[in-house]
Amino acid sequence: MEKKDIIQSFKDSLFTGLIALALFGPIVGLRTVSKGEGLFITPQWGVVFLLVGLCILGRFLININSARRTEFKIFSTLSSKFSSVTEDKAKHFAITGILFAVVFPFLPFTDRYFMDVAIMILTYIMLGWGLNIVVGLAGLLDLGYVAFYAVGAYSYALIATTFGWSFWICLPLAGVFAAFFGILLGFPVLRLRGDYLAIVTLGFGEIIRIILINWYEVTNGPDGITGIPRPSFFGLPFKRSPDEGETSFHLFFNLEYSTMHRIIFLYYLILVLALITNYFTLKIRKLPVGRAWEALREDEIACKSLGVNPTNTKLTAFAIGAMFGGFAGSFFATRQAFISPESFTFIESAIIVAIVVLGGMGSQTGVVLASIFLIGITEMFRDLEQYRMIAFGGAMVLIMVFKPKGILANRKPTILMHGDKK
Amino acid sequence: MEYFVQQLVNGITLGSIYGLIAIGYTMVYGIIGMINFAHGDIFMIGAFVALISFIIFGLTGVALPIILLLVLLIAMLFTACYGWTVEKLAYKPLRGSFRLAPLISALGMSIVLQNYVQVSQGARVKPMQPLFSGGLEFFKNSEFIVTVSFLQIFIVVLTIILMGIFTYLITKTDLGRAQRACEQDRTMTALLGINVDRTISITFIIGSSLASVAGMMFVLYYGVIDFYIGFLAGIKAFTAAVLGGIGSLPGAMLGGLLIGLIETFWAGYVSLEYKDVAAFSVLIVVLIFFPTGFLGKPDIEKV
Numbered sequence: 129m130e131k132k133d134i135i136q137s138f139k140d141s142l143f144t145g146l147i148a149l150a151l152f153g154p155i156v157g158l159r160t161v162s163k164g165e166g167l168f169i170t171p172q173w174g175v176v177f178l179l180v181g182l183c184i185l186g187r188f189l190i191n192i193n194s195a196r197r198t199e200f201k202i203f204s205t206l207s208s209k210f211s212s213v214t215e216d217k218a219k220h221f222a223i224t225g226i227l228f229a230v231v232f233p234f235l236p237f238t239d240r241y242f243m244d245v246a247i248m249i250l251t252y253i254m255l256g257w258g259l260n261i262v263v264g265l266a267g268l269l270d271l272g273y274v275a276f277y278a279v280g281a282y283s284y285a286l287i288a289t290t291f292g293w294s295f296w297i298c299l300p301l302a303g304v305f306a307a308f309f310g311i312l313l314g315f316p317v318l319r320l321r322g323d324y325l326a327i328v329t330l331g332f333g334e335i336i337r338i339i340l341i342n343w344y345e346v347t348n349g350p351d352g353i354t355g356i357p358r359p360s361f362f363g364l365p366f367k368r369s370p371d372e373g374e375t376s377f378h379l380f381f382n383l384e385y386s387t388m389h390r391i392i393f394l395y396y397l398i399l400v401l402a403l404i405t406n407y408f409t410l411k412i413r414k415l416p417v418g419r420a421w422e423a424l425r426e427d428e429i430a431c432k433s434l435g436v437n438p439t440n441t442k443l444t445a446f447a448i449g450a451m452f453g454g455f456a457g458s459f460f461a462t463r464q465a466f467i468s469p470e471s472f473t474f475i476e477s478a479i480i481v482a483i484v485v486l487g488g489m490g491s492q493t494g495v496v497l498a499s500i501f502l503i504g505i506t507e508m509f510r511d512l513e514q515y516r517m518i519a520f521g522g523a524m525v526l527i528m529v530f531k532p533k534g535i536l537a538n539r540k541p542t543i544l545m546h547g548d549k550k
Numbered sequence: 551m552e553y554f555v556q557q558l559v560n561g562i563t564l565g566s567i568y569g570l571i572a573i574g575y576t577m578v579y580g581i582i583g584m585i586n587f588a589h590g591d592i593f594m595i596g597a598f599v600a601l602i603s604f605i606i607f608g609l610t611g612v613a614l615p616i617i618l619l620l621v622l623l624i625a626m627l628f629t630a631c632y633g634w635t636v637e638k639l640a641y642k643p644l645r646g647s648f649r650l651a652p653l654i655s656a657l658g659m660s661i662v663l664q665n666y667v668q669v670s671q672g673a674r675v676k677p678m679q680p681l682f683s684g685g686l687e688f689f690k691n692s693e694f695i696v697t698v699s700f701l702q703i704f705i706v707v708l709t710i711i712l713m714g715i716f717t718y719l720i721t722k723t724d725l726g727r728a729q730r731a732c733e734q735d736r737t738m739t740a741l742l743g744i745n746v747d748r749t750i751s752i753t754f755i756i757g758s759s760l761a762s763v764a765g766m767m768f769v770l771y772y773g774v775i776d777f778y779i780g781f782l783a784g785i786k787a788f789t790a791a792v793l794g795g796i797g798s799l800p801g802a803m804l805g806g807l808l809i810g811l812i813e814t815f816w817a818g819y820v821s822l823e824y825k826d827v828a829a830f831s832v833l834i835v836v837l838i839f840f841p842t843g844f845l846g847k848p849d850i851e852k853v
Binding site: 147150151153154155156158159160161162166167168169263269316317319320321322323324326327328330331332334335338339341342474475478481482485486489514515517518520521522523524525528529532533 | 579585595598599601602603605606627628631632634635639640643644647648649650651652653654655657658659660661662663664665666667668669670671672674676677678679781785788789792796823824826827829830831833834837838841842
């Protein structure tokens with residue numbers, strides 16, 4: 129490397145430092161603090177100088193590195209190898225994954241915390257697979273998927289608390305309700321083009337949330353619904369001391385009572401639900417309607433010319449995606465035993481869309497990897513509560529910048545056809 | 551009648567703020583065809599920079615018009631830095647990749663900015679003492695006195711001035727021509743010797759500056775901000791941009807005004823709780839009849 133290059137990259141780093149100073153100066157450096165009557169400013173210049181210094185140093189190192197251009201190449205070849213390996217061995221990978229998931233609760237290091245995280249990851253995997261039908265297969269960008277999740281959760285909670293029906297009756301009903309809402313929303317808006325559809329679905333998600341907050345008589349407003357019945361093991365409840373005339377799970381199987389039983393049951397429940405979603409998606413892709421979805425995503429005009437009705441086809445994708453969202457919602461309700469509008473904010477929709485896109489659109493395995501990665505990142509930053517969402521958002525940006533087609537980009541980027549400008 | 555006029559005035563004020571944010575969305579959409587989800591958070595950062603500068607200048611005891619001008623310039627400058635950096639870090643590497651990639655990157659950036667401000671400025675709401683007081687009163691003889699505060703006049707006049715400058719910039723200058731050329735065909739524009747990257751950067755800088763002005767207005771008008779204001783204001787401004795026809799600049803302003811008016815009238819006459827529902831429902835209804843918004847160009851797909 130020549131001396132000129134070093135000077136050049138040094139100048140560039142100083143410029144970066146200047147920008148960093150402008151960025152961090154006011155927002156980090158001048159912290160506003162409420163004291164008594166008004167707001168006052170507490171300077172924090174130390175942090176600013178640290179951040180600016182880090183930016184200069186980082187930029188300088190990147191500049192020197194890009195002059196040599198070695199490390200990054202290794203990184204990209206490794207990751208593309210990874211993609212192709214998983215594509216070849218998709219079947220083995222899937223079977224190993226499922227086997228691992230099945231034995232996971234009985235592994236020696238698995239404790240309550242791991243189980244909770246695993247259940248959360250599986251819930252997101254299921255939501256990701258559900259949304260994958262809409263976004264990945266049919267190519268419709270839905271930024272309000274959480275609305276169907278909410279509809280499922282609330283319909284389960286309301287039916288179960290009002291009529292006292294069991295989980296296994298309420299679950300399909302919740303799915304039907306969510307699908308109904310999918311059709312309700314989809315019918316007027318599905319003729320819109322990509323980005324218009326995105327903003328309308330986002331608006332719909334917000335409408336549902338605002339209604340949940342304000343329709344006090346039915347949804348109990350911001351306080352949410354409490355005392356949602358827990359699921360039972362085919363009629364055997366998970367209780368220490370069952371009611372009169374009832375047998376509980378541990379008595380029936382002659383086991384020591386443990387709260388873990390219910391957790392493990394919930395784990396298998398969501399595992400089965402998620403696998404059903406996956407199986408359904410894989411099968412329906414081979415049916416005419418699934419083929420029509422993918423064809424529509426590729427080229428709508430060609431589809432119309434061949435006699436495919438775009439609105440109806442999209443509507444089925446929307447309704448089926450919504451139905452799985454509803455299933456996941458009712459699982460969420462029964463697991464938490466408490467739901468409130470707080471749980472159904474836009475950020476949830478954003479996370480689910482991110483899982484689908486980061487996984488590599490339309491790739492079922494990719495959804496799994498992206499869920500594990502994103503939820504894992506936030507769990508790793510658990511102790512640094514404040515910084516976990518920064519890490520989460522940062523990870524989204526970084527994956528996109530380095531792997532724009534997602535973690536498993538084994539399919540062609542199909543949205544290019546009419547999405548991007550020529 | 552008096553009540554109606556009062557709501558109209560309030561609606562136009564709110565609409566000006568939405569309109570200024572909406573321009574940023576519609577410009578970015580026009581030029582690179584992506585929804586810049588972080589734009590609402592850029593607006594929030596503008597509001598914070600304005601708040602911080604108001605506090606600092608409040609201590610110096612300079613006359614109000616000078617403070618306003620200085621805060622305006624400072625907010626525009628620093629917020630423009632944010633807009634520029636976000637584009638360089640999160641969107642530029644993704645140019646030319648498939649459509650959803652920049653969208654996800656923008657969502658991530660929005661999450662980062664929100665939580666970054668939460669960490670550095672604290673999660674609690676920031677109240678500010680009102681700087682403006684008084685106003686003009688109309689219909690003094692009737693039961694309901696209509697008040698148009700000086701602040702509202704300031705907001706609307708400033709918006710009109712900025713819109714004037716901005717329209718001149720887009721329609722009459724070389725920069726504006728370059729920008730419109732990039733919207734139509736980026737490759738061809740580059741072939742004609744226009745620096746496309748620079749034009750896109752400038753688009754982000756202009757959009758962020760206008761958003762920061764909206765942020766300053768928001769601080770003055772509501773007197774209280776927190777790190778979360780960007781989300782709702784952002785999606786409403788985006789709704790406004792879509793309503794007016796995304797990609798169309800007069801459309802963004804028109805849409806902003808409409809959303810502001812719909813929201814204020816709904817809150818005044820129907821119900822306060824459901825004012826956000828009103829804005830989104832109107833959007834859905836309008837898009838059914840005008841699939842590309844009011845002033846959007848009809849979308850012709852070529853095979």
